[in-house]
Amino acid sequence: MTAGWTTRKPTALLVLADGTIIEGDGIGAVGETTGEVCFNTALTGYQEILTDPSYAKQIVTFTFPHIGNVGANDEDTEDLVPANAHGAVGAIFRAEVSAPSNYRSSGHLDAWLKKRGIIALSGIDTRALTAHIRENGMPNAVIAHNPDGVFDIEALKAKARAWSGLEGLDLAKDVATHQSVVWDEKPWAWNAGYATESEPRYTVVALDYGTKRNILRLMTGRGARVVLMPPTSTADEVMAHHPDGIFLSNGPGDPAATGVYAVPTIQKLIETGVPMFGICLGHQMLALALGGKTSKMHQGHHGANHPVKDFTTGKVEIVSMNHGFAVESGTLPADVEETHISLFDQSNCGLKMKDAPVFSVQHHPEASPGPQDSHYLFDRFFELIDSRKNTAA
Numbered sequence: 584m585t586a587g588w589t590t591r592k593p594t595a596l597l598v599l600a601d602g603t604i605i606e607g608d609g610i611g612a613v614g615e616t617t618g619e620v621c622f623n624t625a626l627t628g629y630q631e632i633l634t635d636p637s638y639a640k641q642i643v644t645f646t647f648p649h650i651g652n653v654g655a656n657d658e659d660t661e662d663l664v665p666a667n668a669h670g671a672v673g674a675i676f677r678a679e680v681s682a683p684s685n686y687r688s689s690g691h692l693d694a695w696l697k698k699r700g701i702i703a704l705s706g707i708d709t710r711a712l713t714a715h716i717r718e719n720g721m722p723n724a725v726i727a728h729n730p731d732g733v734f735d736i737e738a739l740k741a742k743a744r745a746w747s748g749l750e751g752l753d754l755a756k757d758v759a760t761h762q763s764v765v766w767d768e769k770p771w772a773w774n775a776g777y778a779t780e781s782e783p784r785y786t787v788v789a790l791d792y793g794t795k796r797n798i799l800r801l802m803t804g805r806g807a808r809v810v811l812m813p814p815t816s817t818a819d820e821v822m823a824h825h826p827d828g829i830f831l832s833n834g835p836g837d838p839a840a841t842g843v844y845a846v847p848t849i850q851k852l853i854e855t856g857v858p859m860f861g862i863c864l865g866h867q868m869l870a871l872a873l874g875g876k877t878s879k880m881h882q883g884h885h886g887a888n889h890p891v892k893d894f895t896t897g898k899v900e901i902v903s904m905n906h907g908f909a910v911e912s913g914t915l916p917a918d919v920e921e922t923h924i925s926l927f928d929q930s931n932c933g934l935k936m937k938d939a940p941v942f943s944v945q946h947h948p949e950a951s952p953g954p955q956d957s958h959y960l961f962d963r964f965f966e967l968i969d970s971r972k973n974t975a976a
């Protein structure tokens with residue numbers, strides 16, 4: 584593969600486990616780290632992408648060439664505790680990051696990347712890198728930034744080769760809350776489009792595997808008091824909050840590894856009859872809890888322009904995606920219905936139990952970034968909650 588565009592001495596390198604070396608101009612944090620490289624096709628929302636905790640131990644190469652030109656702000660972060668800087672460990676850009684130009688900007692992307700500890704390279708032929716990933720899958724890699732331009736290439740190659748990769752990794756425990764907390768942040772006005780209830784009418788327990796902030800906002804905006812709980816919480820601990828609904832969040836790593844402790848809890852919670860909704864990692868773990876299987880994808884789905892079909896309505900929605908593992912639909916048991924598929928590769932994107940108020944989707948209905956076509960899934964969750972409440976009343 585060709586190296587980067589830069590004619591200057593490289594100050595940053597991306598070293599793939601297969602020995603490919605890609606040179607660029609370093610920006611953001613100085614140092615080196617390992618991760619899996621994936622490409623993201625979103626045109627906007629780079630801060631939301633890089634702060635999505637589901638990207639832990641991943642390096643994102645953006646196919647959109649101009650990243651950083653609207654600067655950075657303190658609002659467009661998707662992790663709950665920015666000080667802990669959960670999210671992508673590295674970022675790769677085609678063009679040099681220009682001076683910020685946007686009324687919301689409070690600084691240059693470079694400073695923000697430094698603050699978050701994200702190592703980045705610009706001046707990269709991101710088309711070639713994306714083509715490489717499409718052909719060969721998402722590689723393990725080291726990303727290294729040294730303003731002096733001094734690198735021990737053999738050591739970096741060895742480090743990239745030695746990294747285990749994402750398969751078998753439980754990262755949820757690293758990025759999720761360690762304590763139960765009530766999350767009462769309301770939706771942004773521009774993102775609501777929905778009544779923002781002042782008095783909560785429901786209690787939703789959100790099992791946190793690395794949740795995105797906008798998911799919680801879209802639930803508080805529909806009248807929920809959201810109790811965020813650690814990923815290792817037991818079913819009894821969840822039920823002690825008398826939830827009207829249970830939410831399983833998105834998150835990083837391999838669902839099968841996270842599922843070791845989460846799946847038995849989810850199985851017990853299904854039996855309570857409380858409506859349950861899962862997103863992304865939550866969807867994958869629900870599938871595992873129901874007896875299905877997950878597997879690693881070749882290049883994954885990362886972007887804000889993926890077509891997904893909802894079989895329950897026949898409608899196609901354009902969605903936000905970020906996953907590298909997928910549910911194998913053929914492994915779902917007979918009491919589970921496949922509700923959504925990706926129109927890119929027909930992979931599973933949703934399921935529901937035929938006889939229980941339990942459903943989940945692989946894509947990101949909260950967007951952030953991305954289109955809001957799938958916001959209706961939050962309405963479906965609260966409709967299930969209402970109908971159970973009305974039956975009980």
Ligand SMILES: NC(=O)CC[C@H](N)C(=O)O
Nearest residue numbers: 637833834863864907908
């Ligand atoms: N966004 C997510 O929840 C990602 C789920 C899982 N870590 C995957 O890569 O498939």
